[in-house]
Amino acid sequence: MLGALLALVLTGGAADPLAALEARQQAIFERVAPSVVFIQGADGFGSGFFVSDDGLVLTNAHVVGKASKVAVVLHDGRRLEGEVVERAPDAIDLALVRVKASRRPLPLGGRSLRVGSWVASVGHGAGGAWAFTTGMITNIYPRGSERPLLQTQIPLNPGNSGGPIVDREGRAVGIVTKGLAGSDSINFAIRMEFALRSLEGLRAACDCLSISAPTGIPVLVDGEMVGKGPVVVLPAEARTYRVQAVVDGRLRQVDVSYPEVRSVSLE
Amino acid sequence: MSRIVAAVVGCIFVFALGEARADSWNETFESAGALVAGEGSSVLVVHAGERSEAGVRATQALMESVRRQAELVMDTSALGDVSGLADQEIVTRSAHLPVTRVAILRHFPGEGEGTAVVTVYDKEATVLASFSAVPGKPVAQAGQGVSPGAVGAVGSLSAQERLSAEEALERYERTYLWFEDWVAVTRTGAVVASWSNPLQGKHKKRISPAEFFEAVDRPDLAATYRSRQAWKTGLSLGGSVLTLGGLAYLLVEILGDMDGGFDSTPLIIGGSVMTGGIVLGLVAGSMNPYPITNVEAKELADEHNKKLRRQLGLDREAKGKVRPGIAALPGGGGLTLSGSF
Numbered sequence: 001m002l003g004a005l006l007a008l009v010l011t012g013g014a015a016d017p018l019a020a021l022e023a024r025q026q027a028i029f030e031r032v033a034p035s036v037v038f039i040q041g042a043d044g045f046g047s048g049f050f051v052s053d054d055g056l057v058l059t060n061a062h063v064v065g066k067a068s069k070v071a072v073v074l075h076d077g078r079r080l081e082g083e084v085v086e087r088a089p090d091a092i093d094l095a096l097v098r099v100k101a102s103r104r105p106l107p108l109g110g111r112s113l114r115v116g117s118w119v120a121s122v123g124h125g126a127g128g129a130w131a132f133t134t135g136m137i138t139n140i141y142p143r144g145s146e147r148p149l150l151q152t153q154i155p156l157n158p159g160n161s162g163g164p165i166v167d168r169e170g171r172a173v174g175i176v177t178k179g180l181a182g183s184d185s186i187n188f189a190i191r192m193e194f195a196l197r198s199l200e201g202l203r204a205a206c207d208c209l210s211i212s213a214p215t216g217i218p219v220l221v222d223g224e225m226v227g228k229g230p231v232v233v234l235p236a237e238a239r240t241y242r243v244q245a246v247v248d249g250r251l252r253q254v255d256v257s258y259p260e261v262r263s264v265s266l267e
Numbered sequence: 268m269s270r271i272v273a274a275v276v277g278c279i280f281v282f283a284l285g286e287a288r289a290d291s292w293n294e295t296f297e298s299a300g301a302l303v304a305g306e307g308s309s310v311l312v313v314h315a316g317e318r319s320e321a322g323v324r325a326t327q328a329l330m331e332s333v334r335r336q337a338e339l340v341m342d343t344s345a346l347g348d349v350s351g352l353a354d355q356e357i358v359t360r361s362a363h364l365p366v367t368r369v370a371i372l373r374h375f376p377g378e379g380e381g382t383a384v385v386t387v388y389d390k391e392a393t394v395l396a397s398f399s400a401v402p403g404k405p406v407a408q409a410g411q412g413v414s415p416g417a418v419g420a421v422g423s424l425s426a427q428e429r430l431s432a433e434e435a436l437e438r439y440e441r442t443y444l445w446f447e448d449w450v451a452v453t454r455t456g457a458v459v460a461s462w463s464n465p466l467q468g469k470h471k472k473r474i475s476p477a478e479f480f481e482a483v484d485r486p487d488l489a490a491t492y493r494s495r496q497a498w499k500t501g502l503s504l505g506g507s508v509l510t511l512g513g514l515a516y517l518l519v520e521i522l523g524d525m526d527g528g529f530d531s532t533p534l535i536i537g538g539s540v541m542t543g544g545i546v547l548g549l550v551a552g553s554m555n556p557y558p559i560t561n562v563e564a565k566e567l568a569d570e571h572n573k574k575l576r577r578q579l580g581l582d583r584e585a586k587g588k589v590r591p592g593i594a595a596l597p598g599g600g601g602l603t604l605s606g607s608f
Contacts (some may be wrong), residue, residue: 140412
């Protein structure tokens with residue numbers, strides 16, 4: 001009785017937060033790992049992950065190299081042949097591989113990502129198979145009107161390329177792409193929203209919010225610019241978004257409840 | 268009387284309300300300047316569309332925020348009436364103005380003070396940024412990552428510092444510090460004296476000890492050296508003057524009084540003055556103006572050279588490490604990376 005009382009005083013009456021964190025991390029790993037694959041390309045190996053339930057795998061272009069076929073190993077150990085079906089234009093380091101297997105795809109996210117957001121990755125860094133590493137977003141770099149590049153201090157190594165960066169809900173918010181050699185965990189990932197803009201196959205497969213607007217017109221979601229017309233595809237979660245665009249000097253504004261509404265037109 | 272009081276109170280209320288509304292737009296756009304203006308940019312801020320008091324207040328608040336970031340901020344007075352123009356037309360009309368960006372604010376009436384939508388273009392009418400805002404709710408900036416303005420500022424600085432390997436090596440070879448050691452030996456090989464001269468660079472530029480101390484970022488040592496050197500020089504000069512003066516006095520007195528009997532007074536006076544001069548000269552000669560030893564000076568030179576190599580990136584070059592860099596890119600900034608997984 002006295003011991004229980006003492007434990008209650010020491011813990012402040014709350015559950016062990018470290019245990020809760022540990023359990024949460026383990027749950028995320030259990031959910032993410034089966035969707036991650038090992039890819040042996042022409043020039044080396046890397047990681048990838050399922051983005052559709054019909055076998056579409058997202059990875060880096062530098063992982064698949066110039067090959068049209070790559071070897072893919074699933075989490076259960078099955079070895080398959082994958083076909084490279086799309087490479088992103090403008091030397092963007094992304095590619096899609098299709099395998100004849102059905103796996104649960106990782107849900108896509110990233111809208112709420114901020115510097116300091118908790119993130120993790122599952123991949124094959126330095127040959128370690130399906131290794132789980134955690135960290136946070138340390139910066140988000142701008143380029144023009146976009147913020148396509150995430151910096152993270154998740155410990156990543158050669159072999160992690162193409163693997164997912166997942167948020168605390170287990171949603172893929174980025175794709176590991178590069179790290180600075182000789183640095184202390186200065187690693188980079190391509191933001192999922194940018195990947196969606198870069199790969200047609202990914203847009204088609206994504207369970208996303210699709211917004212159409214006149215060509216070149218900035219589309220705003222909750223006040224922030226998310227892209228330009230004609231079509232902006234966004235990873236979304238179940239809630240209401242305020243979608244805006246200024247068309248011909250007039251404000252077009254729609255409140256969209258996702259997933260009830262999955263596409264909206266501001267034309 | 269009561270009507271006058273009511274009118275005055277009403278005026279104060281309306282004035283205070285206007286101030287409060289302006290304050291809430293100021294709060295909204297507090298950090299928006301970083302989204303609108305980049306490093307060294309000059310911005311034209313335009314209130315487009317139908318004019319409204321709330322729109323004017325929002326535009327003023329935006330301009331205030333942009334002023335804190337941009338080198339130059341212009342309003343639409345040079346463009347004339349733009350209320351009916353589309354964004355592209357406004358950007359085209361501003362082609363002759365000395366600005367690098369055009370920020371167009373459109374205000375749409377609605378609940379409260381309505382909504383403002385800001386779109387930022389470059390001179391080619393490419394959208395650089397866009398966001399919407401309502402009064403009192405700060406435009407989201409926190410946590411989104413480094414701003415394009417900050418990237419541009421760092422990029423411009425790092426670009427200045429980023430030298431090619433050849434340039435860095437050349438700069439190092441012109442500015443590193445070293446010592447030329449001299450040793451005086453007899454025919455039998457015995458060392459009778461040794462000294463070191465500080466030199467700079469491969470062209471052997473001779474520098475004074477004070478310049479050396481300043482080069483290694485030790486102005487305190489330079490000041491001590493200068494002070495001691497001034498004392499040494501002063502004592503040396505004083506000693507020389509006294510010695511020569513005493514000698515001259517002696518010679519004049521002795522030669523001028525050759526016929527007279529021996530008078531010891533000039534001898535005592537001249538000798539004393541000469542002795543005083545010699546003593547001062549000896550004291551000056553024994554004074555060491557250097558505040559540190561030769562070995563310590565060489566250690567300082569070593570540290571300076573290592574620091575110089577670090578600053579020029581030569582140590583990294585030597586180890587083959589990769590340098591990250593943030594570079595200004597068209598329409599903002601970006602990261603230059605090397606090395607890959």
